[in-house]
Amino acid sequence: MKILLGSSEIHPYSKTGGLADMVGALVKTLDRAGHQVGVVTPLYWGIRERFPQMKKLDWQMDLPLGPNYVSADVWVLDLSKKSKVYFIDHPGFYQRAGLYQKNSIDFPDNAERFIFFSKAIVHLARYLPWQPEIVHVHDWQAALVPILIQHQALREGWETQPRTCLTIHNLAYQGVFPPAQFALTNLPLDYFNLHGLEFHAKLNCLKAGIAYADTVTTVSPRYAREITTPEYGCGLDALLRKRQSSLFGILNGVDYEEWNTTKNSYLPHPFSVRNPAGKQKDKLALQAELGLPVDSNIPLFGSITRLADQKGVDIQLGALEEMLSSQIQFTLLGSGSPEYEKAYRELAKRHPTKVRVRIGFDQGLSHRIEAGSDFYLMPSRFEPCGLNQMYSLRYGTIPIVRVTGGLDDTVVDISEDTEKANGIKFTEYTARALAKGMRKALVLYKEPKLLQHYRKNAMSADFSWERVVEQYVKVYGVALKH
Numbered sequence: 001m002k003i004l005l006g007s008s009e010i011h012p013y014s015k016t017g018g019l020a021d022m023v024g025a026l027v028k029t030l031d032r033a034g035h036q037v038g039v040v041t042p043l044y045w046g047i048r049e050r051f052p053q054m055k056k057l058d059w060q061m062d063l064p065l066g067p068n069y070v071s072a073d074v075w076v077l078d079l080s081k082k083s084k085v086y087f088i089d090h091p092g093f094y095q096r097a098g099l100y101q102k103n104s105i106d107f108p109d110n111a112e113r114f115i116f117f118s119k120a121i122v123h124l125a126r127y128l129p130w131q132p133e134i135v136h137v138h139d140w141q142a143a144l145v146p147i148l149i150q151h152q153a154l155r156e157g158w159e160t161q162p163r164t165c166l167t168i169h170n171l172a173y174q175g176v177f178p179p180a181q182f183a184l185t186n187l188p189l190d191y192f193n194l195h196g197l198e199f200h201a202k203l204n205c206l207k208a209g210i211a212y213a214d215t216v217t218t219v220s221p222r223y224a225r226e227i228t229t230p231e232y233g234c235g236l237d238a239l240l241r242k243r244q245s246s247l248f249g250i251l252n253g254v255d256y257e258e259w260n261t262t263k264n265s266y267l268p269h270p271f272s273v274r275n276p277a278g279k280q281k282d283k284l285a286l287q288a289e290l291g292l293p294v295d296s297n298i299p300l301f302g303s304i305t306r307l308a309d310q311k312g313v314d315i316q317l318g319a320l321e322e323m324l325s326s327q328i329q330f331t332l333l334g335s336g337s338p339e340y341e342k343a344y345r346e347l348a349k350r351h352p353t354k355v356r357v358r359i360g361f362d363q364g365l366s367h368r369i370e371a372g373s374d375f376y377l378m379p380s381r382f383e384p385c386g387l388n389q390m391y392s393l394r395y396g397t398i399p400i401v402r403v404t405g406g407l408d409d410t411v412v413d414i415s416e417d418t419e420k421a422n423g424i425k426f427t428e429y430t431a432r433a434l435a436k437g438m439r440k441a442l443v444l445y446k447e448p449k450l451l452q453h454y455r456k457n458a459m460s461a462d463f464s465w466e467r468v469v470e471q472y473v474k475v476y477g478v479a480l481k482h
Helices: 018-032 110-127 145-155 179-185 205-212 221-226 237-242 277-290 313-323 338-350 363-372 388-394 405-410 431-445 448-460 465-480
Strands: 002-006 036-042 055-065 068-078 084-089 134-138 163-168 202-204 215-218 247-249 300-307 329-336 355-359 375-378 398-402 424-426
Touching (some): 002 110, 018 134, 018 465, 055 084, 055 110, 110 205, 134 465, 163 465, 179 202, 205 237, 221 405, 247 465, 277 363, 300 363, 313 338, 313 431, 329 338, 375 388, 398 431, 431 448
Parallel strands (some): 163 215, 215 247, 375 398, 398 424
């Protein structure tokens, strides 16, 4: 199959979160499965310097963006004999320190930046010599692609247009802009209506993708069900119910080449299900690195997260206030809301022998926290898929999660299955419920044989991308029949 993907970020070139990891792994695994794959992404600041082997194509785009025409170059990087990354080079749009924001505030021209990006994807889909059969786009930044392809097929005689698939990674981010920005699409006003791109008198990019893509996927089966309800539908639940026959929930996979415990340059001590001793050594090394008391008897709780309401960091703060009177340690790596950054820093100041907080992101430290922690806190308000709970499982770190989205699909509580238990779940979105889950963890920690049973189950869980790709190929097949 010939597949072109469009994503505003892709690991290892650009990343703000799980979207980049997912697309990077999907591309790699599709290629390995024998498909011809291209992926289109912006050429952000610093990429060309880090990947000097990329080459500039003899291809300049000159695309309409409202009343103006905007030019961009295309750079290409070979991933394999058949697969490539196409970078859209427009310095005015993409050569910035951040991908979407500066100082936690969206760039004011994000509509221009990503409507143009969507048009660039469509342009490549139409004119690449290898003619993709499927265009698979991700999130609001590329969600206008399906309607742009349909419009060109209807009005411009594009007879061999590809079919489209949209993946929603987080329905809360929809790309909503003032109605005047609709002019940037250069589409007829006919499309700006209740059934199309209009949403409460504004332009909604993600809604356009949901309405016009041949197939729509989300990143876990439970989230696919949740988003058709008013509670989780973010105002689009009625449209998603309408598209339910074309809506599929596919759980993200884990790139086990990167997230492994035996050949990992970030970890001082390798370990595995068969040879688990290295995990305890990694814990002691992490305690020393963080400046915490080095003591194998103290349970260590870890968290790597965006400091945002979605991630449950408010109830996590509340639970920690209650639980830090116990003999525990806690470490957090993350950034986000200045209010939450300040609150976690203050927590660390008040508990200097128990809490360590690192604001920012550090890839190596994220691996060491996953490996060295005994328990991983992930109390999300909602979680389309979540990857860190799956990383934790592979690293033998027991996840404590709220029952929502992909967290429910991946973690098994002892109340659900005694034999397969690998984590701790709670349901209520309250600090008290999370604290109760943490107390269960302390009881578990005092039962070495039971803890070993949990860790063995956790490390044996298989979320490999090969299984995921099989499901995406089936969805592509459904799209091709449209």
